[in-house]
Amino acid sequence: MDRHAGIVDGVEDAFEAVLLRAARGDGLAFEHIFHCYAGRIRAFALARGAQDADAITNDVMLRVFQNLGLFEGNEQAFVRWIFTVTRNRLIDAHRAEQRRPIVADTEVPERHERSAESVAFDRVSIDDVAQRLGQLTVDQREVIALRLIHDLSLKDVAEIVDRPITAVKALQRRGLRSLQRRILDEGVS
Numbered sequence: 001m002d003r004h005a006g007i008v009d010g011v012e013d014a015f016e017a018v019l020l021r022a023a024r025g026d027g028l029a030f031e032h033i034f035h036c037y038a039g040r041i042r043a044f045a046l047a048r049g050a051q052d053a054d055a056i057t058n059d060v061m062l063r064v065f066q067n068l069g070l071f072e073g074n075e076q077a078f079v080r081w082i083f084t085v086t087r088n089r090l091i092d093a094h095r096a097e098q099r100r101p102i103v104a105d106t107e108v109p110e111r112h113e114r115s116a117e118s119v120a121f122d123r124v125s126i127d128d129v130a131q132r133l134g135q136l137t138v139d140q141r142e143v144i145a146l147r148l149i150h151d152l153s154l155k156d157v158a159e160i161v162d163r164p165i166t167a168v169k170a171l172q173r174r175g176l177r178s179l180q181r182r183i184l185d186e187g188v189s
Contacts, residue, residue, distance in 0.1 A: 015075040023068040030068075034061055037079075040150055041086050047133050047145035048090050056093060060086045076156070083146060083160045132179060140175030143168055 021029035038057050045053035063085055071081060133141045139161070146157045147168075158165045 013074075015078075019068070019071070019078065022065070023071075030065055033064075037061075037082055041082065043149055044083065044086055044145050045090060046130050047141060047149060048087075048138070049130070049134055049141070050090060050093060051097065052093075056086070056089055060089050063089070079152065080156050080159055083150070083152070083156075087142065087160060132182070135182060136175045136178055137171075140171050140178070143171040144175045144179075147172055 018029045018032055022033050038061060041060050042053045042057040045056040050056050060082070064082060071078065073081070133144065136144065142161060143157055146152045146160060147154070152160070154165050154168055158168045161168065163171075
């Protein structure tokens with residue numbers, strides 16, 4: 001079943017109808033887009049080592065909402081566009097972190113959302129994946145996250161990272177070999 005079908009009935013291309021409604025300011029349509037793509041954006045941000053993946057996700061979705069009227073294309077083009085916006089935002093965040101002085105003795109405000117136990121169980125696999133991806137170069141991590149975690153085609157990834165397909169293949173191959181060597185060296189099955 002089409003994941004957009006519930007919001008638009010009787011329209012041949014439900015995605016384009018949802019996109020059009022969101023561009024016109026329909027809050028429900030944009031909420032639908034947010035729920036379809038925010039998790040993928042957050043996962044990509046985590047894979048790239050973002051300090052605050054939720055802030056990146058919210059910022060990307062705000063930028064998408066602000067520029068939705070300028071977007072033209074199908075759902076596949078939209079996914080490429082959203083990941084390109086995310087990648088650019090991550091680059092900006094990394095540059096800002098490099099310029100920002102480290103402040104010591106600052107208390108972090110508490111967030112009361114879920115129990116520590118449920119968060120810990122959710123984060124076990126996320127932290128493990130993020131830790132393993134953190135051992136790769138930024139380019140390898142980016143390509144592997146887009147290809148394997150987000151299941152994008154070589155062509156789409158090449159367009160997002162602005163590299164030839166052959167370079168994307170090479171980055172993926174080197175990154176996977178590096179991960180394989182490290183896992184085998186650790187004796188993990």
